[in-house]
Amino acid sequence: MKKFLYIQTLGCAMNVRDSEHIIAELKNQNYELTNDINIADLILINTCSVREKPVHKLFSEIGAFDKVRKAGSKIGVCGCTASHLGAEIFRRAPFVDFVLGARNVSKISQAVQTPKFISTDINYDESEFAFGEFRGSPYKSYINIMIGCDKKCSYCIVPQTRGDELSIPAKIILDEARRSAARGAKEIFLLGQNVNNYGKRFSNAHEKIDFSDLLVRLSEIEGIERIRFTSPHPLHMDDKFLEVFSSNSKICKSMHMPLQSGSTKVLRDMRRGYTKEWFLDRALKLRDLCPDVSISTDIIVAYPTESEADFADTIDVLKQVKFEQVFSFKFSPRPHTPAQNLALIDDKVASARLSYLQGLHNEILDEIMSAQVGRGHEVYFEELRENNQVAGRSFSNFLVCVNGSEELLGRTLNVKIEKAARMALYGKVTL
Numbered sequence: 032m033k034k035f036l037y038i039q040t041l042g043c044a045m046n047v048r049d050s051e052h053i054i055a056e057l058k059n060q061n062y063e064l065t066n067d068i069n070i071a072d073l074i075l076i077n078t079c080s081v082r083e084k085p086v087h088k089l090f091s092e093i094g095a096f097d098k099v100r101k102a103g104s105k106i107g108v109c110g111c112t113a114s115h116l117g118a119e120i121f122r123r124a125p126f127v128d129f130v131l132g133a134r135n136v137s138k139i140s141q142a143v144q145t146p147k148f149i150s151t152d153i154n155y156d157e158s159e160f161a162f163g164e165f166r167g168s169p170y171k172s173y174i175n176i177m178i179g180c181d182k183k184c185s186y187c188i189v190p191q192t193r194g195d196e197l198s199i200p201a202k203i204i205l206d207e208a209r210r211s212a213a214r215g216a217k218e219i220f221l222l223g224q225n226v227n228n229y230g231k232r233f234s235n236a237h238e239k240i241d242f243s244d245l246l247v248r249l250s251e252i253e254g255i256e257r258i259r260f261t262s263p264h265p266l267h268m269d270d271k272f273l274e275v276f277s278s279n280s281k282i283c284k285s286m287h288m289p290l291q292s293g294s295t296k297v298l299r300d301m302r303r304g305y306t307k308e309w310f311l312d313r314a315l316k317l318r319d320l321c322p323d324v325s326i327s328t329d330i331i332v333a334y335p336t337e338s339e340a341d342f343a344d345t346i347d348v349l350k351q352v353k354f355e356q357v358f359s360f361k362f363s364p365r366p367h368t369p370a371q372n373l374a375l376i377d378d379k380v381a382s383a384r385l386s387y388l389q390g391l392h393n394e395i396l397d398e399i400m401s402a403q404v405g406r407g408h409e410v411y412f413e414e415l416r417e418n419n420q421v422a423g424r425s426f427s428n429f430l431v432c433v434n435g436s437e438e439l440l441g442r443t444l445n446v447k448i449e450k451a452a453r454m455a456l457y458g459k460v461t462l
């Protein structure tokens with residue numbers, strides 16, 4: 032008998048891919064996706080625990096689910112918060128039917144069938160599991176290339192939720208990419224916590240291959256036109272990687288370089304493994320090799336040891352690199368991390384630093400976006416928007432909207448930019 036599945040995904044692209052894997056497994060159990068929670072037989076939330084806010088969100092969301100669910104339905108909590116809170120979720124929300132940690136996704140069918148099932152082994156090895164096929168988008172395919180994280184950044188909970196780093200064998204990745212091209216998706220998006228550390232450890236004996244060589248092999252697959260990836264680590268941005276990135280015509284010219292702090296002292300306290308100078312050297316070399324590149328970053332402000340002078344270093348890096356996109360956060364103490372018990376910076380000071388940094392970045396962004404007016408961008412259209420607009424990404428990752436309809440979807444077309452806003456560019460298709 033057909034059953035309905037409602038799934039909400041919080042957090043990063045890795046969670047999006049985990050949700051696709053969950054949906055694929057449950058489709059084999061006769062579940063069909065629905066957006067209507069009232070008719071769902073199974074309600075899932077795939078959670079994030081990177082900061083405190085999304086954890087609060089979990090409990091408010093499942094409380095709301097419990098009120099509107101139909102009789103006999105089940106509620107499951109999956110993902111990073113499932114890993115880190117485990118059985119505490121049953122105590123705080125006794126109506127929850129199962130708890131399934133990140134990296135335990137392949138056990139979803141068992142979880143649904145077993146009362147009060149819980150599995151949160153953060154080193155469970157799914158690196159060679161043959162998941163079924165489900166993709167949220169016909170135009171691009173997320174592909175996991177590694178699981179877990181071997182870094183020990185002092186603020187970060189992820190090693191406690193996703194375990195040690197394991198690379199997925201190249202053969203599995205290349206086969207998945209070939210299947211993706213065969214279904215007509217022109218873009219692949221490679222996922223991992225530290226993608227440019229790919230190939231350091233596999234769970235069985237496999238061909239040794241590094242990230243740069245993996246990119247080259249993927250770019251040789253016919254039908255794949257665009258390759259993106261997230262997240263690379265600034266520490267592992269060696270010359271070979273920057274050169275392959277810049278010269279390979281299928282690799283989209285958009286690089287995520289998570290800075291976290293511009294102060295060498297704070298970077299040391301955070302155990303990031305690089306200095307301000309190293310980061311600047313890599314970012315400026317990248318701009319040099321690849322003038323069209325967009326660089327995005329993540330920044331944590333008000334890390335407990337951050338002085339005004341340290342914050343000024345972060346601002347200095349922001350001004351020098353002129354990132355196209357900045358994701359910035361106030362430090363949020365996370366359980367099981369070395370920075371958990373450090374004395375916090377006064378919240379007013381933290382908020383002031385965050386809004387100063389965001390204000391400055393808005394000025395930089397306005398300059399970057401208005402400089403696009405009059406330029407041409409190759410846009411791969413993926414999404415219908417309101418008011419007869421179609422949206423896609425430029426090769427360098429700008430969001431670009433044009434007037435049009437379905438027939439643009441899945442096509443890569445040249446667009447002349449006519450108008451710029453902070454978050455998007457607007458233009459006309461040129462033939």
Ligand code: 5AD
Nearest residue numbers: 186187289329330360361362363365
């Ligand atoms: N507090 C604030 N931000 C954090 N991030 C990770 N851990 C924390 C934390 N404890 C941010 C980092 C990371 C992004 C995904 O989330 O900037 O790159």
Ligand code: SF4
Nearest residue numbers: 042043079080081111
């Ligand atoms: Fe993704 Fe990190 Fe959130 Fe887990 S904790 S979902 S890895 S952002």
